[in-house]
Amino acid sequence: MLKEERHHLILDLLNNEGKLIATELSSRLNVSEDTIRRDLRELDGMGVLHRVHGGALLKGASTVKFEEKFNQAPEAKTHIAEVGLKLIRNDQVIIIDGGTTTLTFAQQLPFDLKATVITNSPPVAVALSHHPNIEVVMLGGRLFKESLVNTGIATIQALEDIRADIYFMGTHSVHPQTGISIPDQEEAFIKRKMVNISAETVVLAEAHKLGTASTYVAAHVNEISYLVTESCVSSNVLIEYEKLGITVLQ
The missing domain is CATH 1.10.10.10 (Winged helix-like DNA-binding domain superfamily/Winged helix DNA-binding domain)
Known part of the structure; x- marks a missing residue:
């Protein structure tokens, strides 16, 4: 051959x-x-x-510009966001990191929600700027232009004294063995820190991200509380995550 x-x-x-x-x-x-x-x-x-x-x-899928990615599969992102909203309560401290699915999630937050949202994503912060009862804490750092998130030691240091109730994570790849992984090392460090300071971690992921892997691991599967994905994903795929103790929502 x-x-x-x-x-x-x-x-x-x-x-x-x-x-x-x-x-x-x-x-x-x-x-x-x-x-x-x-x-x-x-x-x-x-x-x-x-x-x-x-x-x-x-x-995992090849990296494209944020604006282009945001316009891909908007209905899937909206449906995932709507399911993720079921995990939100008033008076929580919520972390929302960067990504087009997490941005869609932030845009769907109820206008009367009372919460504190911590983010390293300028687009997420802007999306929440008109919510009267949401206090937005913007983490500083170096802007990673590809993902439109702040990264670096300043971002890590800003997270040191924070304890969050729930963290909504955007990602590049999700795999039952390798966990959550992304192409950029510094962004992976930020995600790992956010997992460590949060009581619960929710991964928002479209169907095409499941079963794939990228270069840098941001979290192991046993650190994930919930996986929110599309309704089209078969139970045969999702059972591998459920066996690991992850609650899967579609």
């Missing part, structure tokens, strides 16, 4: 099965484990899969 044929077959198997184990793949394709590891390394370098220890996972 030519290398190109093998690469196509590996990608077909990954798309159908969601993950690949190198030792099993070696037997299935009747080639050495060294050959499989080299194939996975090359395919990872091409950006078409995410290589992990012992195998490979589906790669």
Whole structure:
């Protein structure tokens, strides 16, 4: 079998099965484990899969500009936001981080909600500026223009003395084994800190983000309280998260 044929077959198997184990793949394709590891390394370098220890996972969607991403699947984002609102109560301290789904969530918050919202996302802060009973705490730092969030040591330090009731997290990839992961390391540090200071963490994720992985882990699955996703996701996919103690809402 030519290398190109093998690469196509590996990608077909990954798309159908969601993950690949190198030792099993070696037997299935009747080639050495060294050959499989080299194939996975090359395919990872091409950006078409995410290589992990012992195998490979589906790669999260390619990064696009915030404005373009915001206009993708607006109905799905709105439905996810509406479900997430069921977890909100008056007088909570709420963290909402950056992302187009979390921005949609912020835009859906009831106008009469009384709460404190802490965010490192300028678009989220602006969206809440006209809510009369929401106190908005804007975290400073260096603006990461790709995601429109503030990051860096100043953001971490601002979170040190905060204890939140609930954290609504936007993400790039969600996987039952690797957890929550994103392409940027500094943003991952911020998310990890937000998880650590929050009583509950809610991940808002569209269907295409499930079962994928990215470069930097922001949270492990056992740190997630709720996963809110689209109603189209099958129970066979979601049961893997529910087995880990995560409450899944659709």
